[in-house]
Amino acid sequence: MSGQSTYTPKTGLEKWIDQRLPLPRLMHDTMTTFPTPRNLNIWYTFGGILTFCLGVQIVTGIVLAMHYVPNADLAFDSVESIMRDVNYGWLVRYIHSTGASMFFLAVYIHMFRGLYYGSYKAPRELIWIIGVLIYVLMMATAFFGYVLPWGQMSFWGATVITSLFSSIDQVIPHLGTAITTWLWGDFAVGDATLNRFFSLHYLLPFIIAGVVGLHIWALHVPGNNNPLGIDVKSPQDTVPFHPYYTVKDAFYLCCFVVLFAVFVFYAPDFFGNPDNSIKANPLVTPPDIVPEWYLLPFYAMLRSIPQKLLGVLVLVGSLVTLVFIPWLDTSRVRSCRFRPLMKQFFWAFAVDCVILGYCGSQSVDATAFGVPLVWVARLGTLYYFGYFWVLMPIIGLIETPKKLPASIAQSVLGEPAAAPAE
Amino acid sequence: MRNAFPLGLALGLLASAPALTPALALDTTKLPVKKVEFSFDGPFGTYDQAALQRGFQVYKEVCSACHGLDHIAFHNLDEAGGLGFTEAQAKAIATGYKIPADPNDKGEIFDDKGTRLTRPGTLADKFPNPFANEEAARANNDGNLPPDLSLVVKAREGGAHYVYSIVTGFHLNPPKGFTVTSGKYYNPYFEGWNIGMPPPLTDNAVTYSDGTKATVDQEAHDVATFLAWASDPKMEERKRVGFGALVFLIVLSGLLFFSYRKVWADLH
Amino acid sequence: MTATTVDVTRRDFLYVATGAMGGVGVVAVAWPFIDQMNPSAAVLALSSTEVDLSPVAVGQQVVVKWRGHPLFVRHRNAKEIADAKAVAVSDLPDPLARNANLPDSAPATDANREIKAEWLILVGVCTHLGCTPTGFEGDYGGWLCHCHGSQYDTAGRIRKGPAPQNLAVPPYSFLSDTRIKVG
Numbered sequence: 001m002s003g004q005s006t007y008t009p010k011t012g013l014e015k016w017i018d019q020r021l022p023l024p025r026l027m028h029d030t031m032t033t034f035p036t037p038r039n040l041n042i043w044y045t046f047g048g049i050l051t052f053c054l055g056v057q058i059v060t061g062i063v064l065a066m067h068y069v070p071n072a073d074l075a076f077d078s079v080e081s082i083m084r085d086v087n088y089g090w091l092v093r094y095i096h097s098t099g100a101s102m103f104f105l106a107v108y109i110h111m112f113r114g115l116y117y118g119s120y121k122a123p124r125e126l127i128w129i130i131g132v133l134i135y136v137l138m139m140a141t142a143f144f145g146y147v148l149p150w151g152q153m154s155f156w157g158a159t160v161i162t163s164l165f166s167s168i169d170q171v172i173p174h175l176g177t178a179i180t181t182w183l184w185g186d187f188a189v190g191d192a193t194l195n196r197f198f199s200l201h202y203l204l205p206f207i208i209a210g211v212v213g214l215h216i217w218a219l220h221v222p223g224n225n226n227p228l229g230i231d232v233k234s235p236q237d238t239v240p241f242h243p244y245y246t247v248k249d250a251f252y253l254c255c256f257v258v259l260f261a262v263f264v265f266y267a268p269d270f271f272g273n274p275d276n277s278i279k280a281n282p283l284v285t286p287p288d289i290v291p292e293w294y295l296l297p298f299y300a301m302l303r304s305i306p307q308k309l310l311g312v313l314v315l316v317g318s319l320v321t322l323v324f325i326p327w328l329d330t331s332r333v334r335s336c337r338f339r340p341l342m343k344q345f346f347w348a349f350a351v352d353c354v355i356l357g358y359c360g361s362q363s364v365d366a367t368a369f370g371v372p373l374v375w376v377a378r379l380g381t382l383y384y385f386g387y388f389w390v391l392m393p394i395i396g397l398i399e400t401p402k403k404l405p406a407s408i409a410q411s412v413l414g415e416p417a418a419a420p421a422e
Numbered sequence: 423m424r425n426a427f428p429l430g431l432a433l434g435l436l437a438s439a440p441a442l443t444p445a446l447a448l449d450t451t452k453l454p455v456k457k458v459e460f461s462f463d464g465p466f467g468t469y470d471q472a473a474l475q476r477g478f479q480v481y482k483e484v485c486s487a488c489h490g491l492d493h494i495a496f497h498n499l500d501e502a503g504g505l506g507f508t509e510a511q512a513k514a515i516a517t518g519y520k521i522p523a524d525p526n527d528k529g530e531i532f533d534d535k536g537t538r539l540t541r542p543g544t545l546a547d548k549f550p551n552p553f554a555n556e557e558a559a560r561a562n563n564d565g566n567l568p569p570d571l572s573l574v575v576k577a578r579e580g581g582a583h584y585v586y587s588i589v590t591g592f593h594l595n596p597p598k599g600f601t602v603t604s605g606k607y608y609n610p611y612f613e614g615w616n617i618g619m620p621p622p623l624t625d626n627a628v629t630y631s632d633g634t635k636a637t638v639d640q641e642a643h644d645v646a647t648f649l650a651w652a653s654d655p656k657m658e659e660r661k662r663v664g665f666g667a668l669v670f671l672i673v674l675s676g677l678l679f680f681s682y683r684k685v686w687a688d689l690h
Numbered sequence: 691m692t693a694t695t696v697d698v699t700r701r702d703f704l705y706v707a708t709g710a711m712g713g714v715g716v717v718a719v720a721w722p723f724i725d726q727m728n729p730s731a732a733v734l735a736l737s738s739t740e741v742d743l744s745p746v747a748v749g750q751q752v753v754v755k756w757r758g759h760p761l762f763v764r765h766r767n768a769k770e771i772a773d774a775k776a777v778a779v780s781d782l783p784d785p786l787a788r789n790a791n792l793p794d795s796a797p798a799t800d801a802n803r804e805i806k807a808e809w810l811i812l813v814g815v816c817t818h819l820g821c822t823p824t825g826f827e828g829d830y831g832g833w834l835c836h837c838h839g840s841q842y843d844t845a846g847r848i849r850k851g852p853a854p855q856n857l858a859v860p861p862y863s864f865l866s867d868t869r870i871k872v873g
Contacts, residue, residue, distance in 0.1 A: 038689065059723070063723055063726055066726070066727065067726075067730075077493070080493045080572075080573075081730070081732060083656070084493065084498070084655060084656070084731070085730040085731040085732040085733075086726050086730045086731075087722070087725040087726050087728055087730060087731075088722035088723075088725055088726050089726060089730070090656040090659075090660060091660075091663070091722050092722065092723070092726060094660075239689065243685045244685060244686060244689075247678065247681050247682045247685045247686075248682050248685075248686075250678050250681075250682075250712075251675065251678040251679055251681070251682045254671060254674055254675040254678050255675055257671055258668065258671045258672060258675060261664065261667050261668055261671055262668065264664070265660055265661065265663065265664020265665075265667060265668070266465050266661070266664055268660070269576065274576060274577050274578055274579050275577070277573045277576040277577035277653075278569075278573070278577045287613075495732070495735060497731065497735040498731075501731075544740075545735050545738075546732070546735040546736045670711075670714075670715060670718070671715075673711065674708070674711050674712065674715060677704070677707060677708040677711055678708055680704055680708075681704055681705055681708045684704060684705075
């Protein structure tokens with residue numbers, strides 16, 4: 001909760017710095033004494049994990065940039081040089097490529113946590129919206145980054161996605177093509193495109209870091225939500241962030257890093273596509289063009305709409321929808337723990353995202369049990385939009401929520417609300 | 423309404439959707455890769471050095487006529503986790519190759535007959551490509567472009583198993599109703615079953631210096647091992663560092679877990 | 691909360707151990723990120739160069755590239771060798787041999803500046819500010835650096851001018867009478 005700072009400097013150095021730049025105070029108030037609900041569970045550790053992931057990507061990215069050459073003739077070979085010649089280059093490269101997947105795994109868990117516990121509801125709407133902005137910036141960064149190795153999938157993925165802008169021609173003739181040419185800097189994806197994508201890929205993570213600062217700042221105004229979705233009512237409901245959540249976050253972060261390490265060292269190409277180990281060839285299209293797994297649900301939605309412009313609008317709409325969630329959900333109750341009906345639709349939504357992801361990974365004419373996957377994707381897209389625009393408003397109004405506990409402390413400690421804990 | 427599980431509804435709709443079965447010609451989807459064991463499989467797998475050296479011999483004497491190995495340098499041959507050659511052996515291999523020479527004192531790069539001047543290879547050089555450019559490669563191979571092999575194991579689904587399956591997959595006869603395209607060869611492990619490469623291996627195509635019997639199967643296994651190394655020369659180092667890292671991280675997780683429990687103990 | 695002295699010690703030890711292990715991890719992770727800036731395998735493969743001496747006639751010098759620097763390969767004649775041997779080390783501004791094949795303390799006698807008297811192999815970088823000196827110029831018959839006037843003798847030793855040290859002798863060895871490997 002934001003309020004008066006209770007910080008008193010302990011050493012002379014701290015006092016000297018604090019008088020001139022209140023950084024020690026900031027660290028103390030936000031990361032040491034910050035009152036945090038005492039009932040946060042594992043799903044609340046992913047914010048810290050995400051900050052770690054951002055740091056890892058920036059550090060490994062800067063190191064890779066010392067060896068990578070952003071030129072269409074040399075890029076692929078420079079990546080191979082990193083893998084074969086640069087000391088521990090293979091390690092830095094694999095951490096960066098696996099790190100992107102781990103980053104998105106963590107962000108999806110983080111977002112689903114927010115959806116489940118109603119963390120987007122008042123007064124945290126802006127935290128959620130800033131979060132959506134971070135997510136979109138991540139998608140852009142990942143897209144640019146995937147182009148850099150200049151493999152077949154890099155090149156053709158860039159071609160497919162940048163070509164989407166040409167659909168604007170249907171609304172304003174010639175504008176779409178002008179935009180696509182402007183993005184490419186050429187008449188097709190080429191060296192000019194690669195260079196600017198490298199520049200933007202280097203830039204965006206620092207913009208993300210700044211927006212993350214806003215995200216955390218906005219969070220510290222109301223303080224954390226919690227699995228019960230009820231407000232903090234007294235100091236008994238909270239514990240200081242340090243040492244309780246520093247150690248808890250450190251433990252879960254370490255577990256996350258174990259998973260990360262298993263992929264880096266024992267399955268480094270698990271998330272990759274074999275076609276990206278072939279140098280980009282503008283004259284040969286690979287049989288199936290697929291983005292990385294974390295973009296597959298959106299790819300499925302895009303491809304499920306046969307009309308190009310409508311497909312693009314659906315894709316953009318799927319992301320813009322997220323911004324409106326705080327106002328689409330009409331429930332007075334935050335956490336799905338007390339929303340028995342919404343809970344089921346939430347899980348169905350989670351399954352829907354996985355199904356959409358599967359559809360996106362298969363070729364356009366693929367079938368499952370005789371059913372063309374494009375129809376599965378259409379149904380999946382319908383549910384995606386229906387969940388936010390139809391179910392969220394309606395269920396909040398018709399649902400009978402379970403009885404909320406009186407306070408966090410009572411729920412955790414099991415004591416009657418009247419007796420104060422120590 | 424509570425039990426109207428939306429997904430169940432969706433699945434019900436799907437099950438009743440008309441199944442589309444277009445009239446099919448022969449399905450020329452490639453066969454699944456052959457099941458074969460490699461020494462480098464699994465988290466503790468390593469490269470069999472003898473197999474690597476034999477595989478290198480197969481590459482050198484058979485494959486390098488058409489296929490380049492652009493990303494491998496001669497100094498990679500004596501690196502740890504690889505073929506196990508000494509620096510002197512690697513240097514000897516290098517000097518056996520002719521590398522296009524830099525301009526001489528007169529500024530020439532061709533001799534009087536128009537042949538490109540060459541010099542012996544050094545450890546710093548990469549394996550020279552059999553063809554000067556893509557056009558020359560195609561002209562010499564009926565219009566087909568033999569792919570570079572330095573990354574082929576990474577660039578194909580199934581990796582070393584795929585390479586093994588392809589080079590041992592030529593002996594089968596095409597099924598009735600399938601006509602092999604003119605100029606191609608039948609190989610059901612290749613998508614579409616028409617492959618531009620003629621069968622590369624025969625028994626005793628090479629004579630192994632370590633005396634191993636050079637059957638097609640042995641040659642295929644060895645060259646697949648060599649190409650796996652070519653795609654991933656750091657594999658042994660990666661698995662070794664990974665083991666240490668995971669042991670460290672699991673111990674650290676344990677310590678953090680107990681610290682977490684201790685810190686939170688006084689709250690209950 | 692009640693904590694006995696024993697509990698505090700055990701708890702502290704656990705935290706100290708955890709923190710120490712975390713610290714070790716950070717250092718262990720830091721090393722690859724530092725080492726990646728060291729010369730790569732591709733660069734190290736070029737760290738050795740072999741030079742064929744047969745085209746270099748007596749009294750001639752050839753300049754080749756070694757580790758990004760010019761390398762002087764000079765085939766000295768009898769007079770140049772004699773001139774170099776006649777100089778007393780005490781007359782030299784820099785009395786040390788600067789020979790990578792010998793200990794640092796070796797004096798700058800002519801014998802300590804080469805392996806075979808007729809072949810002088812030197813790194814062609816002026817020890818003043820890094821320019822490339824020109825051969826067969828200057829008062830001592832060796833090299834003259836046109837940048838600031840440093841003059842080297844026929845053993846590549848600094849005799850006059852602002853350069854503080856003799857031209858460096860790189861690590862090298864004879865593979866045969868007509869072939870050396872440098873580096």
